[in-house]
Amino acid sequence: MTIPALTLPAAGDGTGVSIPLLGFGTWQLRGDAAYQAVRDALEAGYRHLDTATMYGNEAEVGRALRDSGVPRDEVFITTKLPPDRAGHERATIEASVRDLGVDAVDLWLIHWPPTRGRSVAVWRQFLAVREAGLARSVGVSNYDAAELDELIAATGEKPALNQIRFGPALWDAGVVAVHRERGIVLEGYSPFKTTNLHDPVLTRIADAHGVDPARVVLRWHVQHEIVVIPKSQTPERISRNADLDGFLLTDAEMTAIDGLGDGPGRGRR
Template sequence: MNSEKPKNEINRRKFLQHTVKFAAAGMYLGAFGMPELFANEIINTGKGAAGIPDVKLNNGVKMPMLGFGTYGLSGEVCQQSVKEAISAGYRLLDTAKVYGNEEAVGRGIKESGIPRKELFVTSKLWVDDAGYETAKKGFEETLRKLQLDYLDLYLIHRPRGDVKGSWKAMEELYQAGKIKAIGISNFDPVQLADLLSYAKVKPVINQIETHAYFQQNNDFKVLKQHNIHMEAWAPFAEGRNGLFTDEVLTQIAKKYNKTTAQVSLRWHFQRGIVAIPRSSQKAHIVENLDIFDFKLADADMKAIEQLDLNKTQFPEWS
């Protein structure tokens, strides 16, 4: 996710149909849970927390298909939101050094009471720490702030500075067992190809801006070809361009007695993309989990495909 401060989150509640139920405990996969295969790995539909299925990454590590993002959250709000997210059933938690909230995320994890091995924690190496030695120091600082002994996933946040040195450091940390999986964020296909030219360990994830208005179809295809999974930051585009009130999404949401947010997340899921929505409101935290009891019809998936503007909604991040 980007490093700019987010605008006030749009209130989705007024777009919620009165028949929608917010009960994470009632989630199930059934015939609705299986998205299409992404590349060659198998989507695991075993029983995870709150019914969230896992994706098997290219190194064999399993990662939840839906997680909790923390960009823009800080202090006690972040700490409480993380605790509530874990309580609701999230197991994938995403943070980054540049978010300035790793300590709060760590406190939220500690207060949750959930065993560490049941969580999947992601953080990211910022540009200031690019390079072999500085990347290792940056990683250790992240571990200290999170109060953890290892990370499940560590990403190069942006393709800036000494990427080759950073990747070498991350490969060594991975081989030492300090990181369960390593990946990248905000890399385009050209930058990915350059990394792959020298990488001894292939990245498992590329976390990029992905939502209905910027579907990143070319990146999607390239990542599939390399068996690197796609993860969406800003799956709601932070409400930019009126996503929460979009006419197409609103009509589809009414059809399923869901919200535009739930439809958006379900669309990501059916494409086989991991999404990490963020909210500090408990009702929204729970709402975002409730996407596994329905399936978007092909016609609805195609209707959402037509919303693609093929243009970033975050020009300040480009």
């Protein structure tokens, strides 16, 4: 498959980090199921894997990557720090890279804002970890505009990316603008859980292109240049979701899908 990529804002060494717009999510995948799903995803052509400390599957993700034979430098890896690990950032990322079996992750995210006003302190530690070379780029997840601005104002450093709950039913031009105005890449999770795949708008567009509605949703993200990380453990669905070549949504179709939105796309996972 041919999946376009975005360049994340410059990392500590001044070079950009390329992130594929389509990734493979691993939330709720554990043990052998996580291992096999990641193997299937890599076989299908995914080159972007998303995990997190709290998912409890970093070792399986790393083992699947090693066993796949796909070179490490061809795969973008994201993991995340849970809020209860605030104050233990360095130990957490060291455990993550050890479990993943890599020298560094490509992107490390604050999984959601820590409590008691500790967000800025955690962000400073993230910047230090990036400078130490354990994460090529750093960002956040489940942050709103005010929380993003707090980090930027305190440190002069913007998160490379913000991962939030997103999909056509949560389309909000204001949310997208918040990120574009700040030069922060937007990434959406749970694209199918947030969307009625039986909606007539999606089924009509899917029929017009000879694809299923799920792929319409993924193509919509990609054409909006919003990173998307679908999850499945069914080999056929994993492969089908990766098959986004061969069709493009028209401007009218993109606008129709935008019209499914009903408000801000902020959620927590």
